[in-house]
Amino acid sequence: MKIAFIGLGNMGGGMAANLVKAGHEVRAFDLSEAALAAAREAGCATFATAREACAGAEAVVSMLPNGAIVKQVYWDDVIGHAPEGAILLDCSTIDVATAREVIEVTEAHGYQMVDAPVSGGIAAANGGTLTFMVGGSDEAFARAQPILAAMGKAVIHAGAAGNGQAAKICNNMLLAIHMIGTCEAFAMAQKLGLDPQTFYDISSVSSGQNWSMTSYCPVPGVGPKTPADNDYQGGFAAGLMLKDLKLAMEAAQAAGAKVELGDHARAIYEAFARDNAATDFSGIIRTL
Ligand code: NAD
DSSP, X not given: OEEEEEXXXXXXXXXXXXXXXXXXXXXXXXXXXXXXXXXXXXXXXXXXXXXXXXXXXXXXXXXXSOHHHHHHHIIIIITTTSOTTOEEEEOSXXXXXXXXXXXXXXXXXXXXXXXXXXXXXXXXXXXXXXXXXEESOHHHHHHHHHHHXXXXXEEEEEESTTHHHHHHHHHHXXXXXXXXXXXXXXXXXXXXXXXXXXXXXXXXTSXXXXXXXXXXXXXXXXXXXXXXXXXXXXXXXXXXXXXXXXXXXXXXXHXXXXXXXXXXXXXXXXXXXXXXXXXXXXXXXXXX
16 A cells, blocks of 8 residues: 555654555655654655655554644645545544544545554564554544554554544553552562562562563563663653653543542652653652
C-alpha cells in the first residue's frame, strides 16, 4: 500500500521503517530534518510537507506528541489532501475527547479513521512488537488491522472511536499506581531489614506479585534485566508517564470517575518529573 507517515520521532521512526520492511511504499513527513534523513535511510520517500506526503496515499499513519498537534495536522494537511476513502490511523497518545472529535470530523469528510495508541516503548517500536489498542468502527478496524500488524505483535479492538485512548490511559494509570506501590514495598522491606532479593523471592510468588515487580523490577540486580540495571536510563520516561496520567485525570473528570489513587500517582510523578523527566519511571524508588 501507499502509506503516508507523519511524525518520525523516537517511536514513529521505527514504526515507519517496519512498514517499509513489510513491503509498503511509505511517504514520510516530519518537521525535523534529522528525522527525515533517518527515514530516507530506512527506505521511506520523504516530502517537504505533510500534504505532499498524503497525496495519493491509501492510508495515513500519524505518531505525534499531543492532541493539539494531531488536530492541526488532520485539519490542515490530511483532510482534503489524502484521497477520499483513505483509512486514517492516529497512533499518538492523546486525550479521549480530541481523538473522538478528529475521528468524527474526518469521517464526515469521507474518510475512515481509528485511534490506535500503543503500549511498548522505543525498543518495541523498532522491533515491531508494539501492542495497539484500537478504537473505531468494525469496518475501520478491519482496514487498519493489517497495517498495524506490520508494526506490532498484538492489535486489539477496544470498541468505538476513542476507546483505544481510553484503554491506554486506564492501563497506564494502573501501571503508575502499581509501580509506586512496588517501590514503596521494596523500600520499606529494606528499612525493616529484609534483603530486596529475599523480598522479591517471597512477594513474586505471593499475593503482592504484579508486573512492576516481576517484569520491570525497580531494584537493580533483582528480577529480570530492567532500566534499574542501567541507572534508570532508557525504558519509559517519567515525563511521558506524567503526560499519560494528566490525560487520565482529564478523562476521569469528564467521565465523573473517582480516581483517588490515580490522582495521587499523578501528583507523585509531577514532583518527580520536575527534575527527572527523562529518567525511567521506575526511578521513583530513589525518592523513597
Ligand atoms: P517524539 O517527540 O520523539 O516524536 C514526535 C515527532 O513528531 C518529532 O519527530 C516531531 O518533530 C514530530 N512533529 C511534531 N509536530 C509535527 C507536525 N506538525 N508535523 C509533523 N511532525 C511533527 O515523541 P515519541 O516518543 O515518538 O512519541 C510519539 C507519541 O507516542 C506520543 O504521543 C507519545 O505519548 C506516544 N508514546 C511514546 C512512547 C515512548 O516510549 N516514547 C511509548 C508509547 C507511546
